[in-house]
Amino acid sequence: MSDKLAYRIDLTGPSADRFDEILTPAAVEFVAKLDNEFAGRRRELLDERRLRREKLASGEEKLGFLPETAHIRNDESWQVAPAAPGLEDRRVEITGPTDRKMTVNALNSGAKVWLADFEDANSPTWHNMIDGQLNLYDAIRRDIDFTGENGKRYTIGDEPATIVARPRGWHLVEKHIRIDGRPVSASLVDFGLFFFHNARQLLARGRGPYFYLPKLENHREARLWNDVFRFAQRELGLPQGAIRATVLIETITAAFEMDEILYELREHAAGLNAGRWDYIFSVIKNFSEHGADFVLPDRAQVTMTVPFMRSYTELLVRTCHKRGAHAIGGMAAFIPSRDPEINANALEKVRQDKEREAGDGFDGSWVAHPGLVPVCREVFDQVLGGWPNQLGKLREDVVVTAEDLLDVASAGGEVTEEGLRANINVGLRYLDSWLRGTGAAGISNLMEDAATAEIARCQVWQWIRNGTKLADGTAITTELAYEMLREELGRIHAELGAGNRLDDARDIFVETALGEKLPAFFTTSAYARYLTS
Ligand SMILES: CC(=O)SCCNC(=O)CCNC(=O)[C@H](O)C(C)(C)COP(=O)(O)OP(=O)(O)OC[C@H]1O[C@@H](n2cnc3c(N)ncnc32)[C@H](O)[C@@H]1OP(=O)(O)O
Ligand SMILES: O=CC(=O)O
């Protein structure tokens, strides 16, 4: 596509209306420059991830706080950059996909921040990725105005939420953009296109290019992001430090490196978020073969108040506030319902979750649905009083050891037939939805997304591998799981009717939950097989 460059760029995704406004030669070359500069380091870090996972699985490595970075943890003097405009008060953050309707609804939801999601809530089809960029492009320029199929008019109101984009994680690639035949890092595509088109606009409008960084496993991955930011700012002639990034602490390995992650990103860091669903997934994945003490009960029983989860969130608040960074709470999976009883229960469950977080010192939290903005706001209004955050609440009382973070057995609970069936049912339904291009779905009154689906399939694998027994003494075996899979498929088929992708969903589930090996992510192989043209 370009004669001037030393490398060949190929765009292989199908074109659609206005995609050329995002995929301009200059924007694509910017992504190619990022790739040229950082692809090698990304590859090395992914290799390190794989090796470390093998060492953790075999017991060769035991997780702990790193001795070689103790000086960073013990140094009281450093702080992260001050909160940037639009990020001082983050009491309510709504998350969600970037389709046009949800973009407007999220911006108008009354939340302070909108996490515009290219990650857990997204099925990374080419259309979703570029259409999402287009919607953000228009939203930032306040140029969205349309009428829905039902006649409802959508336009952005006077006080839209601050946009924080979440690019895909380091493990994913974008196969529709190839450099010298090689697919490009999905993180660099999502970050690069958003930054190239919008950074200047956002700064001119009194905001900035803000990001959530998902699924980091250690501080060297944070250093890579920081270097990407420095490079990108230099390329566009923007001041260093214009970007702000909030890092999701959603892997068990990153929980041991919160200080170090903030330190690496300190000129750009805005805070940490307790990404509880991927965190649970990471715990299951990394300790999947560590025996009964590491087997978690039914997902519904792994609440945020079980000791090992509470230790993680308490340490997160303490670490953030020591460094002047915001601590943002996680996602309660309950969503509003038209059924008044289920709805009241969902609101109460969300209220309790937000009360715990607000009481523990978090500065704000996530909601999955506009109908949950008021309850989250109410709870945080009460603890914040007239203040925009609780950065002054240092939580010096919190002492969390490595043993506390690793005390998975503290979850207690049991594995039930209902829990096993639910994992299979939700796994299949979610995969069907993801294959059809929708990455977040309401299933049985809960929000499900890529992270919760990873839990569903990993739990089944772990329970089989450990011969875990159901409450009635029946051992969970591959045969039992297959039997339930057939039963659940029958049920779901009847409900979903024609046009479903259940056959493919079944294949993905079998491969990632019932196979001999536990794949690191379902998204990597499923993307390559089903979402690329
Ligand atoms: C593990 C994690 O990473 S958590 C973060 C990632 N996950 C998410 O972000 C999930 C976000 N939430 C969602 O996608 C949705 O709320 C769902 C799929 C769970 C439910 O969506 P729906 O079935 O459409 O809900 P419902 O019918 O009640 O929606 C009512 C209205 O609210 C809108 N809405 C619902 N959720 C959102 C949202 N998160 N952002 C913006 N608008 C939303 C709908 O578009 C709909 O709008 P309309 O009245 O103009 O048609
Ligand atoms: O991204 C959030 C999570 O809980 O996972």
Ligand SMILES: [Mg+2]
């Ligand atoms: Mg996540």
